[in-house]
Amino acid sequence: MKSDKSSVSKFFELLLVFVGLGNLLGGCVGRPAHPPTTPVTVRVIYRGEPVEGAYVMLVPQDGSLPAAKGVTDVSGLAKPRSFPQVLGVLPGKYLVVIHKRKLEGEAPASSSKENLRFEQKMLDLLPVRYGDAAQSGLNLEVPAAGMVFETFTLVD
Numbered sequence: 001m002k003s004d005k006s007s008v009s010k011f012f013e014l015l016l017v018f019v020g021l022g023n024l025l026g027g028c029v030g031r032p033a034h035p036p037t038t039p040v041t042v043r044v045i046y047r048g049e050p051v052e053g054a055y056v057m058l059v060p061q062d063g064s065l066p067a068a069k070g071v072t073d074v075s076g077l078a079k080p081r082s083f084p085q086v087l088g089v090l091p092g093k094y095l096v097v098i099h100k101r102k103l104e105g106e107a108p109a110s111s112s113k114e115n116l117r118f119e120q121k122m123l124d125l126l127p128v129r130y131g132d133a134a135q136s137g138l139n140l141e142v143p144a145a146g147m148v149f150e151t152f153t154l155v156d
Contacts, residue, residue: 037088038142042070042078043151044098046126050076051100051154054126058094058140059133065090089142096138098152099124099131130154 040058044051056078058068068089070078082090105120129135142148 034083034086035090036144037082037086037090038144038146038148039087040068040080040089040140040142040148040150042072042080042096042140043149044072044076044078044154045151046154047156050074051098051126052076054078054098054100056080057097057133058089058142059097061093061095061139065092068094089148091142091144094140094142095133095136096140096152097131097133097136098126098138098154099128100126126154127156 042056044054052074054072056070058080066082068080068082070080072078101122103120104123
């Protein structure tokens, strides 16, 4: 009889361990690793045309949130993300930075980094002020619920 009691007791001990582990792991897996985000789509227009390949960054006005980043597609649309693996932006007020650059000049015959630095330079393809949060004049408020679609028309 004693062996029956101890085997039943061990069974319940193991059951409690598995139930406890299940609750622990279920709690960890069930919660997102980040706060909720709001889907945001930004459209960039310059000289009447959508801008492909523009870098869009939403910089939090109070500095308490991570910046959200995205790149425009052929339609001039970007879907910035506060977290690389999750679409959407944390709710808050943002300054908007938009820039598009390309490397200008010929690559030198030698491939040393010093030669590249002196013979090539970055050329801004959009007005420079939009690439600076303090000068762009662009703002975006992201609410805690709903969706955001905002068009930014850049001017010279």
